[in-house]
Structures are given as C-alpha cells and as structure tokens.
Amino acid sequence: MTSRILRAWPVGTPIVAALVLVPAFIMHDLGTVAVVVVAVVLAGTILAAVHHAEVVAHRVGEPFGSLVLAVAVTVIEVALIITLSSSGGPKAETLARDTVFSAVMITMNGLVGLAILIGTLRHNTVRFNQEGASAATMTVAALAVLTLVLPTFTTGTDDSSFTTAQLVFVALASLALYGLFVVTQTVAHRDFFLPVNKAGGVLAESEDAHAERPSGRATLTSLGLLLLALVAVVGLAKVESPAIEAGVAAVGFPPSFVGVVIALLILLPEGIAASKAAARNRVQTSLNLAMGSAMASIGLTIPAIAVASFFTDGVLLLGLGSAQIVLLALTIVAAVLTVLPGRATRLQGGVHLVIFAAFIVLSVSP
Structure with a gap:
C-alpha cells in the first residue's frame, strides 16, 4: 500500500494542482x-516537478540531463520571483537579489x-573528491561576487x-x-565529481547506486507531467503570493524574508536528496x-x-548590503577550507550550520 502511494503521488500531484488552480483563480x-x-x-507540486525533471534527465543522460533539471528548477524560481514582484514597489526591486542570496546561503551552508x-555522525569522517568540490566552490564564489557584490561598489548608478x-x-x-562548469562536470572531467571510497579512491559508476533507466513511455509521461506541474506552480504562486x-x-519579519521563503x-527536494546521499556515505553527491x-x-x-527586467518597470537591485557581504565572504572562506583537504569532520559541518543560523537570524532581524 505504501509503495503504491509513493509511486502514485508524483503522477497525481500535478493533476490535483491543475484542478485546484481553477477555483483558486476564480476566488x-x-x-x-x-x-x-x-x-x-504548491509545495507538493514543486517536489513533483523536480521528480519528473530527474526522470527525464536520467533518460537523456549527461550533459543534457543536468541542464533539464537545472532549467526546470530555474523556471520555478524565476516564476516565483516575477509573480511576487508583480505588485511592484521597493520590495520588488530586491526580491531577485534576496532569493538568489538566500539560495546560496541555504545550499553552501x-x-x-x-x-x-x-555523514560524520554515521561514518565519523567523510571523504569527497577535492578536485570537483574545489572547482564547484570556485565557480560559485565567482558567480556570487560578480552578480551580488560587484553592483554594490560600481559607480555607474546611484544605487x-x-x-x-x-x-x-x-x-x-x-x-x-555555468556552461563551462556543466561541460567540466559531465564531459571533460566527470571523474572529479564521482563519489569516493573510504581510502579516497574514485568509485566506478557501477559501484554507486543508480536507478534503472526509464523507458521512453515513462519519460514522455514525466515530460508531460513536468510541463503541467510548471504551469501549476506559476499559477498557484500567483494565487498564494498575497498570503x-x-x-x-504579520509575524513582523522584513519584506526580504519573502526571498528566504x-x-x-525551491531547494526542498535538493535538501532531501542531499541528506539521503550523505546517510549512504555519498557526501560527494550531496556536494554536487x-x-x-x-x-x-x-x-x-x-x-x-x-x-x-528589460520588459518591466522598476529597477533591478542586485547589490548586497554590508552584513550580507560579510556573511557571503565568511561562507566562501569556510567552503574553501572545507573542501581543500578532501575530507571533513563534524567540526566543518557545525561551522557551516552556525553560519546558516546567523543568516536566518539576520534575515529575521537585520
């Protein structure tokens, strides 16, 4: 009975969401x-959308599989940002910045x-591929600084x-x-991003757990349900945005906390998958x-x-404030020191979680 429910919910949730969307729009x-x-x-539909994107990604293989999943998640993120920004006003100008910065802090910490x-609670010390983790950290750091820090210090505008x-x-x-990283991860240096064993050696793909490749019919079904789920997410987000x-x-949090929400x-599915991988001593998969x-x-x-932004009114403010820049700098330093040895203990995990807690506290009480 339980297994049937687990198999049925990704199929039923987008359909239920589409049915709920109609009366929700009318009311x-x-x-x-x-x-x-x-x-x-809405939360269930986001989970279902990512599930179906993973099915399609597994069928088409790399490097296109990673792009399918990333594009699906990005469509959801962009849809939520644009939908919640439609009311306009000063809070809409910083919503993209707040959401992207929140995503970086949630993922990296x-x-x-x-x-x-x-991983360390179960296996004492966890190991991962230093080359792949370092490349990912460097790319995230460059992207974050170019998009979120640089506009604070440019002089071309007054804000x-x-x-x-x-x-x-x-x-x-x-x-x-992003394109360079995808090619590096999936084609040029794919072995840098594979899980490692206790001795630090790279595991062959046959040694890691992989689901059976879905059939063409299952892939087409997932593709259709993915499109339905994305449409439902956009519509339900529009309905839910005032709430x-x-x-x-109502709880007294600043408007920027909407970006955290x-x-x-968006990152709920990745959080669940990363935790499951870490429990199986596949921390490299969690880092990926x-x-x-x-x-x-x-x-x-x-x-x-x-x-x-070129087709909408208003200003797109991407530059972080001073406290946010400090948190981002601390995150980058901590990430670099974590990945360089190729192994980590509970201390590194605790440091990242404390930085994450500081981010939440400052988001609630700037």
Missing part, C-alpha cells in the same frame, strides 16, 4: 483554509553543513544596480561560467547537489531575471 479572496490548502499543493554532519551594459555583461558571464507577503508582514521552497543548485540559482536565474 478573489481566499480564506485561511484555502490558503493553507494551496500552500500544501545549510545543505553542505547538514550533509557533512549526517546597488548595474547599468544596462554591466547587466548584459554579467548575465552573459554567468551563463558562460506569503501578508504572512511575512522562495528559496526554501548543493553547489550545483547554488550555481543554477545564480548562473541561470540572474540572466533570466535580467532579460525580464
């Missing part, structure tokens, strides 16, 4: 119960710290935004860096998921938002 004023129902369906802690020429360059540079903003304001929703999500959040979302 102009959702009650408390309806808001809760829509929120639960929350997911990495949790994965290392889970923390890029000029048009600067924004075009940063968008293209982000795509180039999210009102809920954040979006990032947490965490850092890959951070890279996609910057390298694909920023260019998409940049293009959208």
Whole structure:
C-alpha cells in the first residue's frame, strides 16, 4: 500500500494542482483554509516537478540531463520571483537579489553543513573528491561576487544596480561560467565529481547506486507531467503570493524574508536528496547537489531575471548590503577550507550550520 502511494503521488500531484488552480483563480479572496490548502499543493507540486525533471534527465543522460533539471528548477524560481514582484514597489526591486542570496546561503551552508554532519555522525569522517568540490566552490564564489557584490561598489548608478551594459555583461558571464562548469562536470572531467571510497579512491559508476533507466513511455509521461506541474506552480504562486507577503508582514519579519521563503521552497527536494546521499556515505553527491543548485540559482536565474527586467518597470537591485557581504565572504572562506583537504569532520559541518543560523537570524532581524 505504501509503495503504491509513493509511486502514485508524483503522477497525481500535478493533476490535483491543475484542478485546484481553477477555483483558486476564480476566488478573489481566499480564506485561511484555502490558503493553507494551496500552500500544501504548491509545495507538493514543486517536489513533483523536480521528480519528473530527474526522470527525464536520467533518460537523456549527461550533459543534457543536468541542464533539464537545472532549467526546470530555474523556471520555478524565476516564476516565483516575477509573480511576487508583480505588485511592484521597493520590495520588488530586491526580491531577485534576496532569493538568489538566500539560495546560496541555504545550499553552501545549510545543505553542505547538514550533509557533512549526517555523514560524520554515521561514518565519523567523510571523504569527497577535492578536485570537483574545489572547482564547484570556485565557480560559485565567482558567480556570487560578480552578480551580488560587484553592483554594490560600481559607480555607474546611484544605487546597488548595474547599468544596462554591466547587466548584459554579467548575465552573459554567468551563463558562460555555468556552461563551462556543466561541460567540466559531465564531459571533460566527470571523474572529479564521482563519489569516493573510504581510502579516497574514485568509485566506478557501477559501484554507486543508480536507478534503472526509464523507458521512453515513462519519460514522455514525466515530460508531460513536468510541463503541467510548471504551469501549476506559476499559477498557484500567483494565487498564494498575497498570503506569503501578508504572512511575512504579520509575524513582523522584513519584506526580504519573502526571498528566504522562495528559496526554501525551491531547494526542498535538493535538501532531501542531499541528506539521503550523505546517510549512504555519498557526501560527494550531496556536494554536487548543493553547489550545483547554488550555481543554477545564480548562473541561470540572474540572466533570466535580467532579460525580464528589460520588459518591466522598476529597477533591478542586485547589490548586497554590508552584513550580507560579510556573511557571503565568511561562507566562501569556510567552503574553501572545507573542501581543500578532501575530507571533513563534524567540526566543518557545525561551522557551516552556525553560519546558516546567523543568516536566518539576520534575515529575521537585520
């Protein structure tokens, strides 16, 4: 019975979401119960969308598989940002920045710290591929500084935004860096990103657990359900956006905390997958998921938002504040010191989780 439910929920959830979307759009004023129902369906649909993207990715193989999953997650992220920004106002100008920065802090500290802690609690010391982890850390650091730190110090505008020429360059540079990393990870140096054994040797793919390749029919079904889920996510996010903003304001949190909520929703599937991989002593897989999500959040979302900004009113503020820059710098330093040895203990996991806790506290009380 339980196995049937586990197999059926990815199929049923997008369909349920589409059915819920119709009356939710018709109703102009959702009650408390309806808001809760829509929120639960929205979270479930995001999980289902990522599941079906993984099925399609597994079928088409690399490097296209990684792109399918990254593009699917980016569509969800961009849709939520644009939807919640539609109300306009000062809070809309910084929503993209807040969401991307939150994604970086959640992945590089929350997911990495949790994965290392889970792995070390079960296996004392965890090992991973130093070459792959270092390459991912370097790429995330470059993307984060170029897109989130640089606009704070440029003089082309009076605020923390890029000029048009600067924004075009940063968008293209982000795509180039992300594309280079995907080629490196999936083609040129794929062995750098495979899990390692206790002695530090790279595991062959046959030694790692892989699901059976889905059939063509299953892939087409997942592709159709993925498209349905993405449409439902965009629509449900539009319906739920007033409740999210009102809920954040009601508890006294600053408007920037909406970006944290979006990032947490998007990264929920990756968090579950990274934790499961760490429990199996596959911390390299956890790092691939965490850092890959951070890279996609910057390298694909920023260019998409940049293009959208040319067709919408308002200013796109990407520059971080001083406290956020300090947290980002501390995150990069901690990540570099974590990955360089190729192994980690509970101490490294604890440090990353403390930095993540500091991010949450400062998000609630700047």
